[in-house]
Amino acid sequence: MILRKIVFVLLAFVPALPLLADGADSERDHVVVTLSDGTSVEGYIRQYWFDGKMFSKSNRKFKMSSTPSGSDIKEYTADDVKSVEFLKRGENGAYYPRLESRLVANPSTFKPGKVRRQFVYAEAHTAAGTIYWWNGYDSQRMQLGQIGISTIYGVCLSGDDVIIPFMTGNVISLNAMRILYKKKDPAFVDYVDKKILKGGRKMWDAIAADPSLFLDICAGYGK
Numbered sequence: 001m002i003l004r005k006i007v008f009v010l011l012a013f014v015p016a017l018p019l020l021a022d023g024a025d026s027e028r029d030h031v032v033v034t035l036s037d038g039t040s041v042e043g044y045i046r047q048y049w050f051d052g053k054m055f056s057k058s059n060r061k062f063k064m065s066s067t068p069s070g071s072d073i074k075e076y077t078a079d080d081v082k083s084v085e086f087l088k089r090g091e092n093g094a095y096y097p098r099l100e101s102r103l104v105a106n107p108s109t110f111k112p113g114k115v116r117r118q119f120v121y122a123e124a125h126t127a128a129g130t131i132y133w134w135n136g137y138d139s140q141r142m143q144l145g146q147i148g149i150s151t152i153y154g155v156c157l158s159g160d161d162v163i164i165p166f167m168t169g170n171v172i173s174l175n176a177m178r179i180l181y182k183k184k185d186p187a188f189v190d191y192v193d194k195k196i197l198k199g200g201r202k203m204w205d206a207i208a209a210d211p212s213l214f215l216d217i218c219a220g221y222g223k
Contacts, residue, residue: 001045026068032089033064036080044068049099049119050135059118059134064149078117098122101218102132104154104163107179115162119152124212129157130209136168157218170208172196191221 029045047063061077062084084099100122103115123131136152154163164177174196178189194201194216207213 027088032085034082037081046073078119101161105176107176112179126215128215129155131155133161188221192217
């Protein structure tokens with residue numbers, strides 16, 4: 001979890017500060033953006049996708065200019081962008097080199113098919129699917145009147161094109177998966193739920209430490 005904490009600090013607080021015009025500090029924001037039409041644009045991030053002031057727009061848009069202090073600042077949204085790649089890694093691997101624009105499930109009882117396109121980081125990939133993560137507002141804490149920010153993990157199973165959130169911080173919840181698979185394959189969610197419950201606290205802690213283990217559980221369905 002150390003890497004995510006470092007990334008969070010950078011993404012949440014750097015946007016509020018002016019970027020330096022030269023030196024290594026500006027190079028940490030040097031990226032190549034691949035747009036939805038396949039063309040690429042190189043530049044420097046001026047406002048990150050996770051800005052504490054953005055709330056509902058978090059992980060949805062960012063601002064970039066052609067130079068570290070350029071006046072040609074342009075806004076890009078997750079609908080415009082396919083991926084963002086950092087050209088320089090930070091110390092101790094603090095920067096993830098690639099950000100992707102993907103559909104993430106945000107279902108409810110009345111809108112089970114609701115999704116939104118946003119920026120996410122790929123965590124792990126196997127034949128069963130891919131684990132993604134992003135920093136976001138903790139809805140459970142917000143329901144209690146608190147503003148909390150946590151790392152959220154989601155899974156995109158092989159054959160699907162939508163990421164399904166399954167863990168916020170170290171709290172596993174299959175609510176989104178259960179809503180989405182209610183008609184498609186409810187037995188699959190029951191299988192995953194029972195495997196996690198059977199594993200008890202030890203399984204819970206193991207997945208929190210290594211979210212890719214969730215893919216191993218999913219891969220066991222039907223075997």
